[in-house]
Amino acid sequence: MMLTKKRGLRAMAVILMLALGLTLAMPFASAACPDGDPLGYLSYKPLTHSTTPFGEGNSVTTVTDHNPDTSYTLPKNQYLTIDLGKEVSATALKVQASQPVDVYYYSSGRQLMTVTDVTYLYNGAPDGTIKYTNEEVRNVRYISFSYSGQEDGVNIQELNIYGGAPVPWPDAPSYLWAYGEDNEVYLHWPDVSEAVYYNVKKSTSPEGPFVTVTSSVYTHYSDFDVYNGQTYFYTVTAVDKHNGESPPSRVAWATPEARSMERGILLITMDNGLEREFDLWNWELEAFTKWYENRSEGRGPAAYVIERHENRGPFLDRKEYIVFDKILYFRINRY
Numbered sequence: 001m002m003l004t005k006k007r008g009l010r011a012m013a014v015i016l017m018l019a020l021g022l023t024l025a026m027p028f029a030s031a032a033c034p035d036g037d038p039l040g041y042l043s044y045k046p047l048t049h050s051t052t053p054f055g056e057g058n059s060v061t062t063v064t065d066h067n068p069d070t071s072y073t074l075p076k077n078q079y080l081t082i083d084l085g086k087e088v089s090a091t092a093l094k095v096q097a098s099q100p101v102d103v104y105y106y107s108s109g110r111q112l113m114t115v116t117d118v119t120y121l122y123n124g125a126p127d128g129t130i131k132y133t134n135e136e137v138r139n140v141r142y143i144s145f146s147y148s149g150q151e152d153g154v155n156i157q158e159l160n161i162y163g164g165a166p167v168p169w170p171d172a173p174s175y176l177w178a179y180g181e182d183n184e185v186y187l188h189w190p191d192v193s194e195a196v197y198y199n200v201k202k203s204t205s206p207e208g209p210f211v212t213v214t215s216s217v218y219t220h221y222s223d224f225d226v227y228n229g230q231t232y233f234y235t236v237t238a239v240d241k242h243n244g245e246s247p248p249s250r251v252a253w254a255t256p257e258a259r260s261m262e263r264g265i266l267l268i269t270m271d272n273g274l275e276r277e278f279d280l281w282n283w284e285l286e287a288f289t290k291w292y293e294n295r296s297e298g299r300g301p302a303a304y305v306i307e308r309h310e311n312r313g314p315f316l317d318r319k320e321y322i323v324f325d326k327i328l329y330f331r332i333n334r335y
Contacts, residue, residue: 037066037130040160041088042143047080047159053144054081054110068096068128068157074145075153081144089163090137093118096128096158099149103161106142113137121245128158132244170194170238173219173249175301178234179287180254185223185232189249190301195238199245203233206251210235218317220307231255264334271328276320278306285332295324 042064049072050057060080062070074080087108093116095101100119107113114137121131143161147154173189187200197217201210210233214221226232232255235248264285266278280288284306294300302325308318 037094037160038162040094040162041084041090042082042160045082047082047145049074049078049080051078053079053104053106053146054142055079063156063159066158071155071157073153073155074101074147076147076149076151079144079146080156080159081142083142084140087139087141090133090140090143090161091135091164092130092132092162093121094128094130094158094160094162095122095126095145096156097126098155099147099151100126101145101147101154101156104144104146105137105140106144107139108141110142113140121243129243130160130162132242169244170240170246172246173198173236173238176234176236176249176252177287177291178232178252178254179283180256181283182258183224183226183228183256185226185234185254185256186220187223187234187236187252188220188305188307189236190303190305191219192238192246194240195246196241197239199237199239201235201237201248204230206233206253208233210248215239219305220317226256228256228258262334264332266330266332268322268330269328270326272326273328276322278308278320280306282334285334289332292324292327292330 043066044061045064046059046061047063048055048057049060060072062072063080072080090105093103095103095118100117100122103116103118105113105115114135116133118126118131121133122129145156145159170192171194173192175190177188179186179188189198192198197215198219199212200214200216200221200223202213202223203210213223213225223232223234231253233251233253235251237248238246262282264280264282266280266285266288268276268278270276288304288306291300291304295302295304303321303323306320306322308320
């Protein structure tokens, strides 16, 4: 009886020791970081500041400590580099800095594999949110960060790199309409199912550069920062819940101009015999006619969205989707 009890106590002791060993071995992997973000490949590890990617220099830990209150100033065209000690796959990053930086990924043989310009991932100065890059960079051994902008240097609060399955970008809006009105350009685009908001970007040249003028949860936008007679060019991107931003939509353009106050009635007869009636401005009638002609040639979206401006009630907007294949014919009566 005494032997059985001793064996039981020994077994309990072994279990307790194993549990304690596991607890001691795992606190870093399960600990919550002060900023609430998960641990990454760079967490709490030193980076080397040098004038070249693989040169000798000072050890820097204030940008990997998960504390945005600490920072480090990196001069222009100099580098912060880390040797991860093994090859990893990188799919996401975190940058919190006064200006966008470039991220260089190197193999074990110190061959440059790819460069990520975080300007595309962040709208403005990098704010420290984790961004998926929509591609998996495999067999990464060394990572360097550098700044090549117009300032003398960049103040960096936080840097990190993450692995895991890449999250794909949302699809780009399939089409973009732009209509010029009196000192206004009205934009409209189809909804993207993964999007939580959209970035509207504008330029005075079809080649760009395109600058974000607003972020909107709606699929339309009125730009009043325009002048009659000047042509403006626009693209729209979709942003999902992971902060992944789609490629830009096609470029659309419009020239605002003073328009007549004439209106008309659009009567659409559907293939089931029902009629839909819309009281619209002339430019809206022209936009519908243009869409119909394009769609009859196989171009443009399958449905047209008509904004109902009347009787909105408590709603922010009212839309009717007219499917091209359901239209039997339509008439326009101007007045």
